[in-house]
Amino acid sequence: MNKSKLGLDFKKVKEARTKAEEIGSQVQSFVENYTTVSVERTLCRLMGIDGTGKDGVPLPNVVVDFLKERGSLGDGALYFLGNALYHTRKTPVQMAQEIAEGKEDFWNEKTVSSQELLKVLSPYIDKSIERIQEKKQRRKSNLDRLGEGPRPYLYVIVATGNIYEDAIQAVAAAKQGADVIAVIRTTGQSLLDYVPYGATTEGFGGTYATQENFKIMRQALDKVGEETGRYIRLCNYCSGLCMPEIAVMGAYEGLDMMLNDALYGILFRDINMQRTLVDQYFSRMINGYAGVIINTGEDNYLTTADAVEEAHTVLASDFINEQLAKIAGIPEEQMGLGHAFEIDPDLENSFLYELAQAQMIREIFPNAPLKYMPPTKFMTGNIFKGHIQDALFNLAGIWTGQGIQLLGMPTEAIHTPFMSDRYLAIENARYIFSAFRNIKDEVEFVKDGFVRKRAAQVLEDACQLLDKVQKEGLFTALEKGYFANVRRPREGGKGLEGVSRKSPVYMNPYMEVFKGGK
Numbered sequence: 084m085n086k087s088k089l090g091l092d093f094k095k096v097k098e099a100r101t102k103a104e105e106i107g108s109q110v111q112s113f114v115e116n117y118t119t120v121s122v123e124r125t126l127c128r129l130m131g132i133d134g135t136g137k138d139g140v141p142l143p144n145v146v147v148d149f150l151k152e153r154g155s156l157g158d159g160a161l162y163f164l165g166n167a168l169y170h171t172r173k174t175p176v177q178m179a180q181e182i183a184e185g186k187e188d189f190w191n192e193k194t195v196s197s198q199e200l201l202k203v204l205s206p207y208i209d210k211s212i213e214r215i216q217e218k219k220q221r222r223k224s225n226l227d228r229l230g231e232g233p234r235p236y237l238y239v240i241v242a243t244g245n246i247y248e249d250a251i252q253a254v255a256a257a258k259q260g261a262d263v264i265a266v267i268r269t270t271g272q273s274l275l276d277y278v279p280y281g282a283t284t285e286g287f288g289g290t291y292a293t294q295e296n297f298k299i300m301r302q303a304l305d306k307v308g309e310e311t312g313r314y315i316r317l318c319n320y321c322s323g324l325c326m327p328e329i330a331v332m333g334a335y336e337g338l339d340m341m342l343n344d345a346l347y348g349i350l351f352r353d354i355n356m357q358r359t360l361v362d363q364y365f366s367r368m369i370n371g372y373a374g375v376i377i378n379t380g381e382d383n384y385l386t387t388a389d390a391v392e393e394a395h396t397v398l399a400s401d402f403i404n405e406q407l408a409k410i411a412g413i414p415e416e417q418m419g420l421g422h423a424f425e426i427d428p429d430l431e432n433s434f435l436y437e438l439a440q441a442q443m444i445r446e447i448f449p450n451a452p453l454k455y456m457p458p459t460k461f462m463t464g465n466i467f468k469g470h471i472q473d474a475l476f477n478l479a480g481i482w483t484g485q486g487i488q489l490l491g492m493p494t495e496a497i498h499t500p501f502m503s504d505r506y507l508a509i510e511n512a513r514y515i516f517s518a519f520r521n522i523k524d525e526v527e528f529v530k531d532g533f534v535r536k537r538a539a540q541v542l543e544d545a546c547q548l549l550d551k552v553q554k555e556g557l558f559t560a561l562e563k564g565y566f567a568n569v570r571r572p573r574e575g576g577k578g579l580e581g582v583s584r585k586s587p588v589y590m591n592p593y594m595e596v597f598k599g600g601k
Contacts, residue, residue: 087446088528089439089538095546096447099402102549107406110360110557117361118589120276120581123147123160125327125365129211129593130164130175130204133294135280136183142176143328144277145183156583161590165200175207197590204592212596218337219374222314225305231314232262235455235480235488237512238318242267242499244286246296250303255502257307257315260509263340263487265318266300268292273323273352274577278332288499292319292329297336316340318378322348324358324578326366334373340419340487341370345407346400347380349561350569355576356561367411368597377413378487379404382423382456384567390425390460394440395544396566397422401444402549403557405451412598415450419487423456424476428468432533434475439537441483442528447542452486455479462495469493470511477515482522488512 087093124143132142150156150163167178181187239261241249246266253264269286272279282299283291290296297319304315318340321329326343333341345363348354370377381397381404388396401420408418422444426433444453458472473491480488490508492500500508528534552560564570 089442089446089535090528090530091443091446091538091542095542099399099542099546099549100406102546102553103399103402103406105553106403106549106557107410109553110407111364111410113357114361114364116584117357117582118157118159118585118591119358119361119578119583120147120151120156121325121358121362122327122365122591123150123156124325125331125369126160126591126593127164127175127179128328128331130161130207131210132175132179134176136180138183139280140183141277141280142179142183146179149182149187151581151583157586157589159585159589159591161204161592162200162588165204165590166194168203169195169199194588197588200590201592208592208596215331215334215369215373218334222337222339222374225308225314229308229312229314231316232260233516234452235485235516236262236316236452237509238263238265238454238487238489239505239508240265240267240489240500242289244269244288244290245284246282246290246299247284249290250300252502252505253300254303254307256505256509257304257311257313259506260513261315261505262313263316263318264300264304265340265342265489266290266292266296268320273320273348273354276324276578276581278325278328292321292332294332294336297332297338301337318342321366321370322380323352324348324354324362324581326359326362327369330366330369330373330375333375334369338375340376340378341366342380343367343370343377344380344421345404346561346566347383349571349576350567351380351383353571353576355579355582356558356571356573357582358576358578360557361582363407364411365594367408367413368594371408371411371413371417372597374417376417376419376452376487377408378419378454379421381421382425382454385423385425386460386567388568390423390427391430391436393568394436394541395548397440398444398447398541398545399548399552400566401448402545403552405448415448416452418448418451419454420444420448420451421454421456424458424472424479424491425456425460427461428458428472434479435533436537437475437479438482439534440541441479441485442534443538443541445483445485454487454489455485456489457491457495459491459495462491464497466493466497469495470507473508474511474515477512478519481516481519482526484523 127143267289270288316339320342
């Protein structure tokens with residue numbers, strides 16, 4: 084990369100990255116020994132199991148609950164399905180339907196060799212891999228043919244609760260200039276230990292993430308992309324109790340971005356840390372293989388902690404998220420590491436604080452697209468001041484070369500954005516991005532000035548925090564509240580009962596395929 088404009092000590096950066104790498108290795112030594120109900124439901128979906136039983140329960144849940152009730156979750160869904168396939172020659176969907184109907188005649192203790200199991204499972208594995216590859220290739224072809232907007236991407240949200248209304252608003256935003264449309268999930272979906280089925284028209288604060296909803300929105304954006312002559316990216320959320328399931332649904336339907344953080348669910352949704360850290364690994368393997376850009380959630384730290392005092396926790400978490408993503412096989416170009424413009428605007432030199440943080444993150448992670456989040460904590464409902472705050476946020480974004488700019492709305496803290504609000508936000512960003520397009524190439528920072536000193540201090544503090552986390556372990560760090568000032572117990576939170584140690588017969592051949600990246 085070019086010489087640091089901040090004069091950062093890259094020996095210190097290397098030291099921080101080495102500590103984060105050790106933290107990631109510690110986590111992975113735990114993760115590799117465990118599976119979860121959501122990982123096994125994902126494997127069921129990869130086997131083609133979809134739909135619901137007669138009582139409306141999703142069939143992947145039916146199969147995995149069946150295994151869990153019999154104490155066989157640690158053997159894994161593929162071990163069970165492979166044996167059943169070998170002995171019955173029924174399809175995975177047929178077996179799931181029969182379990183839903185209370186027929187269990189193929190449940191037995193007869194087992195065959197792992198080679199024979201792989202042989203009967205391979206056609207289903209190959210079919211699911213081909214499906215993901217086809218969507219990945221389609222994205223590449225559309226990008227090659229249509230192109231897309233320059234970075235930072237103009238990223239906006241839709242959140243009506245009705246997928247059909249979301250599609251209308253998304254199309255309008257694309258025509259106004261948006262590059263990325265994120266469909267906000269309905270409140271509380273991250274705490275559901277199942278994925279709803281089909282198209283949905285009712286949600287609070289957002290719309291349910293379902294595979295059918297993904298398909299509807301993808302089709303709408305593909306159509307408007309042809310009309311505007313520009314590829315429009317689609318984003319949704321695979322955080323929560325169903326991380327890997329939603330990741331594979333997104334891969335099947337051609338999503339381009341996924342909110343996929345290793346720590347967010349633990350800190351902000353009180354999901355058990357053991358559950359989340361196992362789930363994030365497989366979900367990230369899927370996203371990496373599918374060419375999906377992950378977005379991490381460090382911006383949320385600054386909603387519960389002070390952005391000046393706790394800035395180093397954002398950087399430290401970015402380092403940890405980077406390493407956990409690398410372990411899962413995600414290339415740097417797909418790491419939308421997060422940070423945010425959340426300093427109190429009444430603080431003197433608040434913009435310089437923000438500029439230092441944004442430039443520092445950019446220089447430390449030069450190949451990552453980076454997801455930069457707008458002001459929310461200090462938006463008051465004064466739409467005129469809010470529009471100025473968003474303009475300064477946009478200036479910081481173009482000045483420091485961010486990759487993904489989630490546009491702030493002047494009506495933040497008042498209501499879910501109207502189409503007119505979104506138009507004003509896009510107009511604001513397009514004006515700032517055009518007026519300041521090359522500012523990062525024209526302006527340097529004074530050697531002993533405020534911005535350089537601030538960045539150096541944040542980096543030093545992040546190194547010290549990573550040193551503590553390395554020595555104590557990530558689990559202990561989360562218990563002590565090192566991130567976002569939120570404490571979480573190792574054995575507490577939601578979803579721990581869905582974690583199981585892998586047995587000696589456990590198998591998941593997808594891991595080798597996904598990590599290979601081909």
